[in-house]
Amino acid sequence: MKRKLFPAALAAALWTSVSGLLAQTPPAVTPAPIQAQTRESPLFSARASQFADSVLKLMTLDEKIGQLNQSPGEGSQTGPRAPAGGEALVRAGRMGSFLGIWGADYTRGLQRVATQESRLKIPLLFAMDVIHGFRTIYPVPLAEAASFDPARVEFSARQAAVEATAHGLHWTFAPMVDIARDPRWGRIVEGAGEDPYLGSSMSAARVRGFQGGDSALSIGAPDALLATVKHFAAYGGAEGGRDYNTVELSERTLWETYLPPYEAAVKAGVVFVMSSFNDIGGTPSHASDWLLRDVLRERWGFKGAVVSDWGGISELIPHGVAANRGEAGILGIRAGVDIDMSDNVYIDSLGAAVRSGRIPQALVDSAVHRVLRIKYALGLFQDPYRFSDVARERRYTLAPEHLLASRLAAREGIVLLKNSSKTLPLRKDPRTIAVIGPLADDRRSSLGGWAADGHPEETLTVLAGVRAAVGPSVKVIYARGSPVDTADTTGFAAARDAAAQADAIVLVLGERESMSGEASSRSSIALPGFQLELARAVFHAAKPSAAFVQTDTTPKPIAVVLMNGRALAIPELAREAPAIVESWFLGSQHGAAVADVLFGDYNPGGKLPVTFPRVTGQIPIYYNHRNTGRPSDTANHYTSKYLDLPSSPLFPFGYGLSYTTFSYSNLRLSSATIGAGDSLEVSVDVRNSGDRGGDEVVQLYVRDDVASVEEPVKRLVGFQRIASRPGDTRTVTFRIRPESLALYDRQMRRVVEPGTFTVYVGTNSDDALTAHFTVTGDVLVLAPPPTRFR
Ligand code: BGC
Numbered sequence: 001m002k003r004k005l006f007p008a009a010l011a012a013a014l015w016t017s018v019s020g021l022l023a024q025t026p027p028a029v030t031p032a033p034i035q036a037q038t039r040e041s042p043l044f045s046a047r048a049s050q051f052a053d054s055v056l057k058l059m060t061l062d063e064k065i066g067q068l069n070q071s072p073g074e075g076s077q078t079g080p081r082a083p084a085g086g087e088a089l090v091r092a093g094r095m096g097s098f099l100g101i102w103g104a105d106y107t108r109g110l111q112r113v114a115t116q117e118s119r120l121k122i123p124l125l126f127a128m129d130v131i132h133g134f135r136t137i138y139p140v141p142l143a144e145a146a147s148f149d150p151a152r153v154e155f156s157a158r159q160a161a162v163e164a165t166a167h168g169l170h171w172t173f174a175p176m177v178d179i180a181r182d183p184r185w186g187r188i189v190e191g192a193g194e195d196p197y198l199g200s201s202m203s204a205a206r207v208r209g210f211q212g213g214d215s216a217l218s219i220g221a222p223d224a225l226l227a228t229v230k231h232f233a234a235y236g237g238a239e240g241g242r243d244y245n246t247v248e249l250s251e252r253t254l255w256e257t258y259l260p261p262y263e264a265a266v267k268a269g270v271v272f273v274m275s276s277f278n279d280i281g282g283t284p285s286h287a288s289d290w291l292l293r294d295v296l297r298e299r300w301g302f303k304g305a306v307v308s309d310w311g312g313i314s315e316l317i318p319h320g321v322a323a324n325r326g327e328a329g330i331l332g333i334r335a336g337v338d339i340d341m342s343d344n345v346y347i348d349s350l351g352a353a354v355r356s357g358r359i360p361q362a363l364v365d366s367a368v369h370r371v372l373r374i375k376y377a378l379g380l381f382q383d384p385y386r387f388s389d390v391a392r393e394r395r396y397t398l399a400p401e402h403l404l405a406s407r408l409a410a411r412e413g414i415v416l417l418k419n420s421s422k423t424l425p426l427r428k429d430p431r432t433i434a435v436i437g438p439l440a441d442d443r444r445s446s447l448g449g450w451a452a453d454g455h456p457e458e459t460l461t462v463l464a465g466v467r468a469a470v471g472p473s474v475k476v477i478y479a480r481g482s483p484v485d486t487a488d489t490t491g492f493a494a495a496r497d498a499a500a501q502a503d504a505i506v507l508v509l510g511e512r513e514s515m516s517g518e519a520s521s522r523s524s525i526a527l528p529g530f531q532l533e534l535a536r537a538v539f540h541a542a543k544p545s546a547a548f549v550q551t552d553t554t555p556k557p558i559a560v561v562l563m564n565g566r567a568l569a570i571p572e573l574a575r576e577a578p579a580i581v582e583s584w585f586l587g588s589q590h591g592a593a594v595a596d597v598l599f600g601d602y603n604p605g606g607k608l609p610v611t612f613p614r615v616t617g618q619i620p621i622y623y624n625h626r627n628t629g630r631p632s633d634t635a636n637h638y639t640s641k642y643l644d645l646p647s648s649p650l651f652p653f654g655y656g657l658s659y660t661t662f663s664y665s666n667l668r669l670s671s672a673t674i675g676a677g678d679s680l681e682v683s684v685d686v687r688n689s690g691d692r693g694g695d696e697v698v699q700l701y702v703r704d705d706v707a708s709v710e711e712p713v714k715r716l717v718g719f720q721r722i723a724s725r726p727g728d729t730r731t732v733t734f735r736i737r738p739e740s741l742a743l744y745d746r747q748m749r750r751v752v753e754p755g756t757f758t759v760y761v762g763t764n765s766d767d768a769l770t771a772h773f774t775v776t777g778d779v780l781v782l783a784p785p786p787t788r789f790r
Contacts, residue, residue: 042220042377043271044303051381052372056365058120059093061351064368066094067122068339069347070307073101082110093118094347096339096371097125097171102453107168108388115384122372123380126387130172130210130225130452131190132156134164136402136588137447137454140565141176141202143413143584145192145609146656148697149721150205156409157209159402161225166392167453170378171226173274173307175206177261178231181622183610184241186520189449189565189585191236193609194622194653196257197716200264203229207268219271220379222386229265231276231309233291234258238278241619243521247278251789252709252744254280257624263300271304271374275337277312283790284319286312292336294787305370307339308332314343325349330359338367398458403588410586410593412695412721415606416579416657423557423579425600425659426504432475434502435463436495436538437509438484438531439563448585449517449565458588462508462561465591469599477502481538484512485528495534496541505558506598507538509573513585516565524616525569532572535560539576561594567612574650582608600659605695605721607656607764611649618645623653623765624712654699654716654764660690660726664698667761667769676738676752676780680773683733684761688724697721698732701760701768707753708745714760734761738780748785754778 042048056064071089073080080101082090089095090113101107107126115121132138138156139147147153157175164172179199180188192202210227212218219226234254237247249258262273273296275285285291286308296302313332314325322328326349332340333350340346353359379386396402416424426433439445441463443456460468467476481495482488499505509531514520526532542556560577562568563585573580581604583594596602613621632647633639641647663686670681686698700718704711717740724730736759741752754775762768 041269043373045377048373048376051376052369055120055122055372056369059368061354061361061364063093063120064364065346065350066092067096067368067371068350068364069095069344070097070099070127070339070341071095072099072342079103079106081106087113090114090124091117093120093122095124097127099127099173099341101126102128102164102167102169104166104168104388104390104393108385111384111388123375123384125170125375126168127171127173128164128169128452129174129450130160130164130169131174131176131450132448133160133406133452133454133587134167134169135397135453135455136160136163136399136406137451137459138406138409139413139586140189140448140584141191142189142193142565142609143586144409145198145202146415146582146584146606147409147412147721148198148607148719149412150201152409152412153202154205154209155405157206158212159405161210161212162223163396163399163402164452165223165225165387166389166396168388169225170387171228171272172210173228173230174210175203175227175265176230177203177265178234178236178276179258179261180236180610181620182238182241183525183567183613184521184523184616184619185236185238186243186516186522186565187236187518188610189516192261194611195609195624195716196260198609198719199261203261203264204268207265207270211269211271219377222389226271226374226378227265228272228274228307229262229270230274231285232262232273232296233276233285234280235276235278241521243519244277247280249280251748254789255744255748255786259295266296266300266302273302273304273306274309275306275312277309277315279319281789284316284321286337287316287321287331287335289335290787290790297336299786305338305367305374306336308337308341308343310342312343313337313340313345326353329353333359333363333367338370406587407589407592407596410589411596411602411604413584413586413606414593414597414604415582415608415655416597416604416659417582417651417655418574418577418580419657419659420578424559424581424598426557426559426598428470428474428599430474430503432477432502433466433470434477434479434498434505435466436479436481436498436505436507437534438480438482439510439512440480440506440508441478442512445513445563445585446590447513447587449513451587454588460589460591462506462591462594465593465595466506466598468592469595469601481534482530484531485515487530489530489533492534492537496537499538499541503556505538505542505556506561507535507558508561508563509535510563510568511565513565525566525613525619526616527568527570527573535573535577559598561598567608567610569613569615569650571614571650603659603692603694605656605658605697607654607697608651609653611653612651614645614650617642618649621649624715626710627713648766652764652766654697655766656697656764658690658694658696660688660692660694662696662763663687663689664762664769667759667771669759669771669773671773673774673776675777676754676775679738680736681733682736682759682761682771683731684769685729685731686722686724687729688726691726693723693725695721695723696763699762699764699768700734700736701765702736702740703758703760704741704743704753705756705758707743707755709743711743714765716765738782741775742782749781750783752780752782
């Protein structure tokens with residue numbers, strides 16, 4: 001049931017309704033986990049298993065394979081529909097699930113076909129990429145990660161699940177948790193960035209949010225949305241940052257850096273895993289029984305189902321490990337891919353493979369068993385329509401409380417990169433404000449990619465946000481200036497005029513949402529098009545009498561707002577712009593959240609989840625690198641560095657400023673010496689030493705100083721986002737457990753080794769207080785080696 005809303009009135013209505021709520025409602029983030037249905041996960045209950053056994057006995061081989069078949073819907077004027085011939089396949093028992101089909105009414109209709117017109121009346125599953133919201137859109141995952149606030153992220157996912165399930169959906173293809181150390185890779189926007197600890201926290205938070213609680217206990221509640229952790233595994237390691245490319249990794253780095261966030265999702269009870277398009281060192285994931293069985297099921301105890309990525313099974317042919325679709329299907333099911341997304345390989349070829357004895361029937365049966373258990377756990381055999389509820393759909397679509405939460409989440413994801421001479425916050429009472437730039441009024445980009453059923457016309461841009469914040473008494477001049485990525489300077493004159501006339505300038509630059517995401521890698525991560533030239537022109541026009549480099553002292557405040565789905569290399573902007581606000585793509589309330597920050601209604605506290613390089617050629621650059629035998633030293637030629645660049649990044653991981661200042665002191669440890677199995681407390685005092693309330697993300701890193709293998713120079717092992725008032729001193733305490741100190745030794749055992757460790761606590765990965773402690777005794781083995789990669 002779609003609400004009819006009209007763009008012009010809409011921006012104002014969205015602003016007013018949410019601003020009103022904002023004034024009344026304390027921005028609580030305590031997620032409201034839905035009532036656990038049982039004490040045991042319904043997915044793994046004996047009843048679900050017996051039920052699946054009994055249905056399996058009734059099924060023909062073709063009907064079984066049908067349950068493993070998933071087809072995409074097609075767009076139409078009235079919304080998504082089953083593809084041509086889709087209903088007939090449902091009737092014939094040859095379709096287990098659809099992706100990209102939703103709507104309470106329409107899913108009800110299809111479910112009726114499945115449960116009344118097919119022989120065995122097995123209900124369908126409806127899946128979709130609900131990545132950062134369904135109709136209300138929350139910040140893109142990279143921006144959510146920048147909040148360093150898992151409770152907030154869990155809450156956004158919870159609301160997205162409420163909205164999506166009300167539209168008949170059972171299942172989302174999220175969270176994507178691929179670690180990415182190369183911002184050329186466009187899909188970095190869909191994940192939590194470069195760090196395994198932050199990535200794992202976000203991964204678990206989003207699984208809990210979608211599924212409605214811990215350990216999958218809530219599955220079966222009508223607003224629990226089944227989650228899929230993807231893309232398993234190491235898809236973000238694509239060589240050269242080129243999407244779908246080969247991944248070449250050491251086994252150690254795979255375990256240390258890339259695998260933890262998937263494992264965190266499994267521990268949080270994720271129901272689905274999606275295999276990834278890439279190969280790792282020659283083994284494509286869709287054919288990797290090592291990944292899908294040894295690691296996932298044996299080592300981590302995963303009991304849910306594995307879905308292929310779109311067409312991933314037949315891509316085993318171009319990978320060069322299958323000669324034809326039949327062989328690809330055999331490789332897929334043998335490796336452990338249960339559901340075939342959009343490929344028709346399983347329904348076309350698995351039957352013949354079983355009949356000819358090339359694969360045992362039991363392989364198909366166990367995959368079907370998993371699918372049936374999931375359908376049973378959702379309660380669909382009792383009531384196939386329980387998710388297709390028109391009243392809930394009407395109640396939750398763009399619900400005011402969802403828009404409010406989206407705005408709160410959006411504000412938390414904003415990172416203040418620069419603020420010379422307190423340029424920000426801006427005053428709300430100038431005579432004139434210029435809002436300039438190709439993204440300033442781009443609704444689609446504000447939403448961000450993978451925006452499910454998000455409507456651009458229901459989205460607040462920066463221009464709309466500024467207008468609403470300052471009200472009708474301030475003149476707002478808008479000039480687009482230039483396109484995002486083409487060489488066109490015809491708009492420069494108007495931009496210069498606007499800059500010259502205005503008392504304050506907001507310049508919105510960056511990337512369109514379609515410049516990151518799937519198949520959207522870039523070879524350069526510089527500001528695209530002529531935007532840097534536009535910035536120069538605006539800075540110059542704002543202060544025509546001074547040289548460009550003097551802008552830091554300009555009396556006319558200029559704030560650059562960046563919109564982008566990756567780290568950008570912006571050395572000149574970082575030098576010349578008086579203030580820079582990193583806003584990523586923040587969803588439905590993008591412009592409102594940015595305006596809250598620009599005018600000081602909210603003090604930004606987000607931090608970078610990815611390192612910002614100076615130039616593209618510095619990639620890969622990430623904070624948790626190994627030290628090498630010749631760490632970079634400007635005074636020594638023969639050390640690891642470039643001739644033409646400093647070794648440091650432009651902005652380090654964990655970086656972000658505030659309108660207030662925080663001072664760290666009194667770092668202390670509960671003990672200077674611990675045994676390998678012991679924990680340790682680390683405390684620090686954080687004083688709000690400025691004149692405003694604000695949030696700080698206190699970060700904890702460790703380093704094993706001397707180990708049997710070369711360890712990263714530091715690793716994030718804890719963080720806390722705290723709020724404080726001016727003058728407040730907060731003591732922040734972390735507990736370091738053996739798991740935080742562990743490494744994979746040369747035998748690939750997970751161990752804590754005795755020796756000295758350094759602790760770093762601070763405001764970013766490069767600015768921290770340090771302390772030391774010693775682990776005594778013998779090596780502690782936390783886990784035996786995994787089976788060797790194959
Ligand atoms: C993407 C997945 C996505 C799937 C279904 C694929 O192309 O890689 O992340 O879930 O499409 O839309």
